[in-house]
Amino acid sequence: MIGTMVDSSEHDDEADASDDRARTTAERRPDDRGDDSRHAPADDSTARLDAALRLLQEAVFAARGGGPLAPTSDDPTRLGGCGLGAGPNLDVAVLGAGASETARAAAAFLWPAGLDESRAARVREVIAGWVKRQDGLDRRRNHFIKDFRGEHGFDRTTYSDEIRAAYEHGVEAVNADNRARHVEAAHAVLSA
Incomplete structure (x- = not known):
């Protein structure tokens, strides 16, 4: 993912992409770039x-x-x-x-x-x-x-x-x- 160093053995890119598609535009923060910061409360x-x-x-x-x-x-x-x-x-x-x-x-x-x-x-x-x-x-x-x-x-x-x-x-x-x-x-x- 852009801007995030990820060990591919510990991360499922396909599942993450599916998660991104499931989120509506209204749910995304303006700075959502696909990194894991969106999961922080x-x-x-x-x-x-x-x-x-x-x-x-x-x-x-x-x-x-x-x-x-x-x-x-x-x-x-x-x-x-x-x-x-x-x-x-x-x-x-x-x-x-x-x-x-x-x-x-x-x-x-x-x-x-x-x-x-x-x-x-x-x-x-x-x-x-x-x-x-x-x-x-x-x-x-x-x-x-x-x-x-x-x-x-x-x-x-x-x-x-x-x-x-x-x-x-x-x-x-x-x-x-x-x-x-x-x-x-x-x-x-x-x-x-």
């Missing part, structure tokens, strides 16, 4: 944070129409050249009717008694803010990659060790910022 605050992270991910996915945003033009230079289109659709349902199964499960876990309209409005506002911010973070990552490739070439196999390290460091810096902002937004959902 999570305290309530960690479980709530994980549910808020899932809810935010679902909002971004829904805002993209189930996939990457489609360009609104055949000329990508008009859109900044990052391939993410004109922007996210902020009029998406992530609470209540129309929400995905994963979003409904996360919301039911977070608010088993439901939300009054005032709190639901605050949660929707936080989610809309996250969707916009995530769109900007995705564009930032895409622009970094585009600019880096423009300077050093598209084929990373031709990069020197120094250039490859700079590329990986740059992408990781953007991704680390994205992860930190995602957690901040999840805390905002929980406190809305």
Whole structure:
């Protein structure tokens, strides 16, 4: 398994794969990568944070129409050249009717008694803010990659060790910022 050193004589990969298939998307934590950490019991605050992270991910996915945003033009230079289109659709349902199964499960876990309209409005506002911010973070990552490739070439196999390290460091810096902002937004959902 990726990221886990396992002695194959002590681990049944086929049974583990079956276990992964049996778990629904709503049951998986955002950081589920197939390692055994998912079997460790999570305290309530960690479980709530994980549910808020899932809810935010679902909002971004829904805002993209189930996939990457489609360009609104055949000329990508008009859109900044990052391939993410004109922007996210902020009029998406992530609470209540129309929400995905994963979003409904996360919301039911977070608010088993439901939300009054005032709190639901605050949660929707936080989610809309996250969707916009995530769109900007995705564009930032895409622009970094585009600019880096423009300077050093598209084929990373031709990069020197120094250039490859700079590329990986740059992408990781953007991704680390994205992860930190995602957690901040999840805390905002929980406190809305």
